[in-house]
Amino acid sequence: MLVASGCPPSAVRLSDVEMDFGGTQAIKRLSLDVKKGEFFSILGPSGCGKTTLLRLISGFLQPTAGQVFINGRNMLSVPSNKRATAMIFQSLALFPFMTVWENVAFGLEARGVGKSERRREAERLLELVALPGYGARMPSELSGGQRQRVAIARALAIKPEVLLLDEPLSALDLKLRQHMRTELRDLQKRTGVTFFYITHDQSEALAMSDRVAVMNAGALQQVGTPQQLYSQPATQFVASFVGETNAIAGVVVSSASGTAVLDGPDGRFTGRCLAGLQPGMRACLYVRPEALNLEANGYENSLPLTMERFDFEGAFAIAKAVVSGGTEPRQISLTISQRNLSEAPAVGAAFRAGFSSQDAIILPDD
Numbered sequence: 001m002l003v004a005s006g007c008p009p010s011a012v013r014l015s016d017v018e019m020d021f022g023g024t025q026a027i028k029r030l031s032l033d034v035k036k037g038e039f040f041s042i043l044g045p046s047g048c049g050k051t052t053l054l055r056l057i058s059g060f061l062q063p064t065a066g067q068v069f070i071n072g073r074n075m076l077s078v079p080s081n082k083r084a085t086a087m088i089f090q091s092l093a094l095f096p097f098m099t100v101w102e103n104v105a106f107g108l109e110a111r112g113v114g115k116s117e118r119r120r121e122a123e124r125l126l127e128l129v130a131l132p133g134y135g136a137r138m139p140s141e142l143s144g145g146q147r148q149r150v151a152i153a154r155a156l157a158i159k160p161e162v163l164l165l166d167e168p169l170s171a172l173d174l175k176l177r178q179h180m181r182t183e184l185r186d187l188q189k190r191t192g193v194t195f196f197y198i199t200h201d202q203s204e205a206l207a208m209s210d211r212v213a214v215m216n217a218g219a220l221q222q223v224g225t226p227q228q229l230y231s232q233p234a235t236q237f238v239a240s241f242v243g244e245t246n247a248i249a250g251v252v253v254s255s256a257s258g259t260a261v262l263d264g265p266d267g268r269f270t271g272r273c274l275a276g277l278q279p280g281m282r283a284c285l286y287v288r289p290e291a292l293n294l295e296a297n298g299y300e301n302s303l304p305l306t307m308e309r310f311d312f313e314g315a316f317a318i319a320k321a322v323v324s325g326g327t328e329p330r331q332i333s334l335t336i337s338q339r340n341l342s343e344a345p346a347v348g349a350a351f352r353a354g355f356s357s358q359d360a361i362i363l364p365d366d
């Protein structure tokens with residue numbers, strides 16, 4: 001007998017979705033599940049298909065193949081305005097001649113909600129986005145971050161199940177962008193609305209999301225928590241796109257029980273690996289700047305380097321060194337804490353950086 005599963009339906013499910021624009025395959029057979037109440041981000045470079053994905057979910061585009069489900073319901077032939085989604089764009093486009101509260105309540109008027117109820121709801125939402133008492137102002141009397149919060153309140157007014165956000169912070173300056181990350185994250189947790197957020201900024205995605213899908217050339221590379229993407233990248237693309245890293249190329253000599261040995265012009269190194277890595281394959285070892293130590297004693301791996309320069313970042317410095325003895329000069333980054341800086345090799349000095357095999361991952365060429 002079939003027993004119905006107790007699992008609630010996904011907030012968004014994409015099943016074998018494809019999108020073709022007359023010869024350009026913007027989305028290549030993509031499947032994805034976003035849980036209810038999740039802050040889910042799509043991270044990828046310009047042109048990889050992020051906005052297309054968002055438009056398929058919102059209903060502005062119909063997939064060439066495959067299906068889109070929202071809360072378990074197939075969206076085939078459900079028009080955009082009948083979907084339980086709201087969208088926030090890169091350019092906020094508040095209505096300039098309406099007050100803040102009228103902007104927030106705009107979607108409610110179209111749904112036949114009376115004026116006093118609209119006003120009450122707008123005030124409630126303005127409180128939610130930390131702008132109580134701002135209702136009577138005009139958009140021109142707000143800062144960029146405040147305008148952004150009004151746009152979010154306006155999107156939330158229609159009580160969407162899923163809020164689709166298309167790089168909403170990209171027009172803000174760096175400081176405000178960092179501040180808004182925390183605000184968005186808090187707001188998402190307070191409301192419990194599923195956020196589907198697209199960005200090409202990896203630090204933004206890592207800071208805010210419960211899970212991130214990394215996308216390249218219309219296909220998903222990996223879906224995971226920020227920690228998983230950072231410490232267990234599944235592909236070379238993810239390893240180099242998410243966070244700072246150093247790549248050392250070579251050929252796999254052996255691999256067994258999750259550990260592999262790589263041989264290349266810079267030496268022989270040991271690192272973690274995933275199933276499927278075979279001797280003879282061309283591969284790269286990735287090691288993060290903070291996993292490289294200024295001392296090689298006691299580590300399985302040792303990389304011969306010459307110190308080139310230090311870039312100070314406050315609490316720590318990023319040292320740039322070049323690989324000595326390799327076939328071509330390549331730069332390696334090391335993070336050095338302020339405490340260890342006085343013991344760092346001087347510019348021009350040769351040294352060996354050590355790292356543990358657990359802190360390195362060997363991935364086959366894409």
Ligand SMILES: Nc1ncnc2c1ncn2[C@@H]1O[C@H](COP(=O)(O)OP(=O)(O)OP(=O)(O)O)[C@@H](O)[C@H]1O
Nearest residue numbers: 021024026044045046047048049050051052053200
């Ligand atoms: N209406 C369209 N007609 C033809 N090609 C399109 C159309 N919309 C998007 N594309 C193409 O599909 C691909 C994906 O575009 P998309 O806008 O989804 O990328 P993106 O990841 O959002 O990029 P960005 O970060 O620059 O906004 C691109 O090659 C783009 O040129």
